[in-house]
Amino acid sequence: xxxxxxxxxxxxxxxxxxxxxxxxxxxxxxxxRLRRLVGGDGIGAxxxxxxxxxxxxxxxxxxxxxxxxxIGAxxxxSDGLTGAHWQVLVQEAEIWRAFGxxxxxxxxxxxxxxxxxxxxxxxxxxxxxxxxxxxxxxxxLAIPGTVAAFLxxxxxxxxxWMARVALTLGLIDTPAQFPDLxxxxxxxxxxxxxxxxxVPFFVLLFGQIYESERVRSLMxxxxxxxxxxxxxxxxxxxxxxxxxxxxxxxxxxxxxxGSYEIPLLLDQQSPQMLSVLTMRKYGLYDLAxxxxxxxxxxxxxxxxxxxxxxxxxxxxxxxxx
Amino acid sequence: MQAKRWTEWAGVLVxxxxxxxxxxGEAPPPLDLVAVTWDEIEARAExxxxxLAMWTGDPSVNDYMRGYVDSTLQxxxxxxxxxxxxxxxxxxxMLMTEREAGAAQSEFDMTWINGxxxxxxxxxxxxxxxxxxxxxxxxxxxxxxxxIHTDFQQPIxxxxxxxxxxxxxxxxDTTRVADPWQTREELADWVEAHPGRFTFDASFxxxxxxxxxxxxxxxxxxxxxxxxxxxxxxxxxxxxxxYIRRLQPHLWxxxxxxxxxxxxxxxxxxxxxxxYTMSNNDGEVDNKVAQGLFPLTSRAYxxxxxxxxxxxxxxxxxxxxxxxxxxVAINFLLSPEAxxxxxxxxxxxxxTVLDVDALPPPWPARFAAAAEREHAxxxxxxxxxxxxxxxxxxxxxxxxxxxxxIIEP
Numbered sequence: 001x002x003x004x005x006x007x008x009x010x011x012x013x014x015x016x017x018x019x020x021x022x023x024x025x026x027x028x029x030x031x032x033r034l035r036r037l038v039g040g041d042g043i044g045a046x047x048x049x050x051x052x053x054x055x056x057x058x059x060x061x062x063x064x065x066x067x068x069x070x071i072g073a074x075x076x077x078s079d080g081l082t083g084a085h086w087q088v089l090v091q092e093a094e095i096w097r098a099f100g101x102x103x104x105x106x107x108x109x110x111x112x113x114x115x116x117x118x119x120x121x122x123x124x125x126x127x128x129x130x131x132x133x134x135x136x137x138x139x140x141l142a143i144p145g146t147v148a149a150f151l152x153x154x155x156x157x158x159x160x161w162m163a164r165v166a167l168t169l170g171l172i173d174t175p176a177q178f179p180d181l182x183x184x185x186x187x188x189x190x191x192x193x194x195x196x197x198x199v200p201f202f203v204l205l206f207g208q209i210y211e212s213e214r215v216r217s218l219m220x221x222x223x224x225x226x227x228x229x230x231x232x233x234x235x236x237x238x239x240x241x242x243x244x245x246x247x248x249x250x251x252x253x254x255x256x257x258g259s260y261e262i263p264l265l266l267d268q269q270s271p272q273m274l275s276v277l278t279m280r281k282y283g284l285y286d287l288a289x290x291x292x293x294x295x296x297x298x299x300x301x302x303x304x305x306x307x308x309x310x311x312x313x314x315x316x317x318x319x320x321x
Numbered sequence: 322m323q324a325k326r327w328t329e330w331a332g333v334l335v336x337x338x339x340x341x342x343x344x345x346g347e348a349p350p351p352l353d354l355v356a357v358t359w360d361e362i363e364a365r366a367e368x369x370x371x372x373l374a375m376w377t378g379d380p381s382v383n384d385y386m387r388g389y390v391d392s393t394l395q396x397x398x399x400x401x402x403x404x405x406x407x408x409x410x411x412x413x414x415m416l417m418t419e420r421e422a423g424a425a426q427s428e429f430d431m432t433w434i435n436g437x438x439x440x441x442x443x444x445x446x447x448x449x450x451x452x453x454x455x456x457x458x459x460x461x462x463x464x465x466x467x468x469i470h471t472d473f474q475q476p477i478x479x480x481x482x483x484x485x486x487x488x489x490x491x492x493x494d495t496t497r498v499a500d501p502w503q504t505r506e507e508l509a510d511w512v513e514a515h516p517g518r519f520t521f522d523a524s525f526x527x528x529x530x531x532x533x534x535x536x537x538x539x540x541x542x543x544x545x546x547x548x549x550x551x552x553x554x555x556x557x558x559x560x561x562x563x564y565i566r567r568l569q570p571h572l573w574x575x576x577x578x579x580x581x582x583x584x585x586x587x588x589x590x591x592x593x594x595x596x597y598t599m600s601n602n603d604g605e606v607d608n609k610v611a612q613g614l615f616p617l618t619s620r621a622y623x624x625x626x627x628x629x630x631x632x633x634x635x636x637x638x639x640x641x642x643x644x645x646x647x648x649v650a651i652n653f654l655l656s657p658e659a660x661x662x663x664x665x666x667x668x669x670x671x672x673t674v675l676d677v678d679a680l681p682p683p684w685p686a687r688f689a690a691a692a693e694r695e696h697a698x699x700x701x702x703x704x705x706x707x708x709x710x711x712x713x714x715x716x717x718x719x720x721x722x723x724x725x726x727i728i729e730p
Contacts, residue, residue, distance in 0.1 A: 076421050076445050094729060159592030175594040176517035176573075183578050268578035269523050270728045283410035286717045287417070287441055 063301060066294040077287055085291040094270070094277070095296060099303065101271040105187050105263070106256040109194040114242075114249060116195065117202030121210065122237055128207055140200040145193070149265040152193045156181035182266050189266035190273075194256050202245065202252075209244045210237075250311050254304055274300050349426055349642040354455040362455075362645045367399040369646030374407040374415075375433035378584060381608055381669045389662065394653060400646050405429065409438040416447040416638055427638040431647040434636045435525075436473030439481055440713040442636065449637040451479025452648060458655040463676035467709065468630045474547065474712040481634035482651050483674035485663065487602035488707055489529055489628035490621040490697060497596045503625040505537060505564065512571040518596045520573035523728070526583035526601055528719050529629055535561050535715070536708050537626040549714035558718070562726040569727065576727070591615065601631060603703065604670030607694040611667050621697035623706045630707035632674060657684045664691045672700060 065074065070085055072078040089095055120128070127133045143151075155161050158175035160182075166172045182189035210216070218240075219232040227235070242249070260275040267273060272280065274296060282293035357365075371394075377383050383404075391402040407415065412432050419427055434442065442448050453459055462483060464470050469483045477483070493501045502508040512519045521527035539545050539557045569576030573595050580586040583600065590598035591614060600606065600621070609615040635651045637644055653659055657680055660673045677688045692700065 074421065076417055094724070097729075157592075158594050159589070174517070175592070180574065183574070185577065264581075269581075270578075270724065283414055286721070287413070287444065290414075290417075 063298065066298050069294045070291045070298060072291065075291065077290075086295060089292050089295045094272075095299075097271040098274050098277045098296075099299070101187070102257050102274045105190055105194070105273060106253050108187070108191050109198065109256045110249060110253045112191065113195045113198035113202060113252065117199050117206055118238060118241060120199070120203045121206035121241070122233065125207065125210060128203065129211075137200050137203060140196065141204075143197065145197065145259065146261045146265070148193045148197050149189075149262040152189050152196070153182055153265060156189060156192070157183075183268050185268065187263075187267065190263050193262045193266060194259065198252055198256075202248070205245055205248060206241045209241050213240050213244065215240055246311075250308065254307065257304065257307075258300065349640060349644070352644045354452060359455070359457055362648055363398060365645035366643075366649040368401075369643040370401040370403055371431060371643050371646040371650050372429040373402060373404045373431050373433075373650070374412055374429040375404060376408045377404070377406040378408075379669075381612070382671075385663060385669050390650075390654065390659065393659075394650055398646075398649050398653070400650060402650060407432070409435055410441075413438055413441045413445075413447075416442065417445055419640070420445060420447060425640065426642045427640045429638065430641040430643045431635055431637050431650060433484070433633065434481060435633050436475075436631065436710050437713050437716055439472050439477075439634065439636065440475060443475070443480065447639055448480045449639045449641060449644060450481075452637060453477070453479040453482045455648065456482060456652045456655060458652050461657060461675045461680060462655065463674055465676070468707065469632050469674055471709070472632060472634065473710045473716075477634070481636040482655060483632050484635050484654055485671040486630065486632045486674050487604065487672050488623065488630040488700070488703055489526075489533065489599065489601050490603040490606070490623055490703075491628075492590070492598045492600060492606050492615070492619055492621050494590070494596060494616055494618050495620050496616070496618045501597075501622060501624075505534065505626070508624075509564070509567060512568050515596065516571045517573050517575075517594075519568075519571075520576075520579055520586065520589070520595055521599065522581065522583045522586045523579040523723065524582040526586070526599055527579065528716055528723065529601060529631075530599060531561065531565075531719050531723065532711055532715060533624075533626070533628055533708060534564065535719070536629075536711070538564070541626060541708075543709065545711050545715065546709055547712070549712040554715065554718055558722060562722070565727055579728070587614070601629075602671065603697050603700065604664075604666060604672060604694060606696045607666035608670040610696050615696075619696055623698070623703045625706075627706040627708045628703070629710055631710055657688075661687055661691055664688065666691075666694050670694070 068074045069078075072080055072082040072085070124133070128137060153160065157163070158178050158180075160178075162181075163172065163175055163178040166178060172178050180188075181192075215237050218236055219227075222232050222236055258275055259273065260279070263273040263276050267276065278293050278296045278300070281289050281296060373386075375382075375386070386402075386404055391404070394400040394402050407429075412434070415428060439448075453462075459482075462469070464483075466486075469486060470477060472481065491501065502511045508519075521530045535557055536542075536545055538560045539553070545553065545557075573579075573589065580589060583598070586595070586598050587609070589595045603621055603623070606615060606619050606621040610617060610619055635654065637647045637651075641647055655674070657675060660675050661684065663669050663671045664673050673688065675688075677685055680688070
């Protein structure tokens with residue numbers, strides 16, 4: 001998110017990061033290169049060590065362990081090295097459905113949440129920056145995922161509040177007539193819960209970017225140059241907001257992709273989202289299924305890696321003006 | 322020089338990190354139950370903190386454990402009971418990970434287990450024992466009952482102590498269903514006539530329900546007793562899935578999805594979305610009515626083809642640090658006093674594992690009084706409909722095949 005400080009309307013500066021002058025060139029020893037990397041002083045070194053030990057190493061060790069487990073190199077019930085778990089798993093349609101389903105949920109959530117948040121932030125900019133609404137918008141941020149899922153369930157299940165309202169109005173006679181909005185084939189409940197959690201955050205974020213980037217002044221300037229209202233919105237405001245919030249949007253996608261509590265409460269038994277499926281495989285009665293859980297976790301990590309790599313490679317400058 | 326120094330430091334940190342993951346302190350001292358007397362065990366237990374892992378999904382069970390068992394253990398034996406929440410497969414995962422990591426001590430000292438957990442824990446050799454013989458209160462246990470001395474067709478061999486015994490029952494609201502179904506045919510007819518009003522959960526209770534249907538299809542009684550037989554399973558399960566597919570379009574949500582666990586099914590029942598719920602515990606209905614959760618007109622029954630009777634147990638992990646404390650706690654849980662309290666429908670309504678008629682007075686009369694219930698038939702009335710739990714592989718296969726045959730067609 002450090003890229004957020006660069007001025008958006010100018011090409012990013014290409015200057016190299018500050019550091020000691022290159023002394024040894026290509027023949028620098030590994031130690032020298034490392035020292036240069038951390039800036040030569042002790043503080044940088046401590047920072048790097050902490051980063052490696054706290055952030056990189058545990059993840060690397062877990063992934064290594066997962067890999068070893070998945071090929072039978074470790075594990076209490078392992079009979080020695082085998083590729084059988086991978087073979088079995090990649091043939092299971094359930095796994096690929098889970099990947100597709102998770103991508104669909106994450107994609108739909110991002111699309112809906114961002115569109116809604118943009119509309120709110122641009123349409124209600126003034127009431128959101130002053131008055132009671134500016135405080136109320138913070139409240140949903142305090143709701144944990146589990147509670148959001150529970151609220152969605154209470155509201156939209158076959159015997160939920162909405163169904164009761166519909167019953168009172170005479171629209172339905174039995175719970176079964178109420179449309180499936182939770183544990184439904186389209187994941188409506190899951191997406192609704194995620195969107196509900198994400199929208200307030202992005203409204204606030206867009207609001208702040210709107211201020212810090214002086215979007216209003218830019219739009220007024222464009223207006224004096226003859227830009228229409230839709231041109232001002234879609235050529236100036238939306239691109240600026242999206243570009244500056246890009247990292248957050250990506251994080252939302254990844255967070256939804258790996259979410260657990262919300263789909264656990266609101267999904268169908270099939271297809272299941274990746275985390276739910278992984279935990280099911282991990283905790284199933286058949287202990288022989290445990291390596292499969294590690295394989296799904298590895299595949300999931302690879303997917304997130306690819307998504308992030310692609311996004312930063314191609315998505316980064318997509319909205320540059 | 323400087324670079325070298327901090328890479329060394331990094332190495333030390335890495336070693337510490339890895340080391341912390343691999344060793345969990347000193348191994349607990351062995352407890353040889355042949356060599357020590359019960360008095361010595363009680364003396365050792367005093368002052369111990371016993372970490373207990375159990376399913377904490379039912380407020381009545383929690384109140385019994387947290388409001389009665391822990392304070393009594395503290396007052397009488399000086400044992401500090403610490404209860405943490407973990408369910409069957411989580412317990413297996415934890416103990417399995419501990420063993421894989423080479424931890425010297427287990428996170429907990431005793432755990433509430435059921436048949437399939439027992440099977441898994443024995444599979445990875447994670448249980449301490451045999452210990453049941455060492456408990457003074459074993460003399461009251463009804464160990465002659467084949468529903469108690471055998472757990473999922475596996476002899477308990479002293480590696481788990483029976484704690485409660487329950488029988489599966491269907492629960493129905495009599496104002497909505499006057500004459501509940503008794504046979505597979507009647508069930509099929511009923512769901513066809515009442516679309517969306519019946520389902521079962523995709524977890525333990527629902528799979529137990531499927532197991533009951535499977536036994537019935539196989540011919541009832543002990544048709545599937547003994548070790549797992551793949552060919553027999555294939556033959557009868559094919560008929561079972563045909564039958565379930567026949568019901569499926571008429572189930573709740575057209576059988577496209579099923580409640581995740583039995584508490585969800587209870588919710589649907591209480592909300593009026595379905596007319597039937599079910600429970601592994603024949604006594605649960607009285608307890609849920611007493612809590613005000615189920616309607617007063619709820620009634621438990623066992624269908625004509627019978628239902629599975631199941632015992633739940635206490636086990637001690639092999640590397641538990643405070644085994645003496647765990648033994649004293651388990652012994653107390655098997656006492657007539659603790660068993661009687663647990664049986665009362667207003668407390669929990671969990672069936673006893675004691676041989677009630679052999680207890681010293683006044684206990685037989687007290688147990689008889691506590692066993693009385695309003696919304697479920699007497700245990701003696703459904704005993705002749707009790708089916709034995711099948712070998713664990715049946716449950717494993719049912720879980721898998723239920724997904725492939727029914728949920729993911």
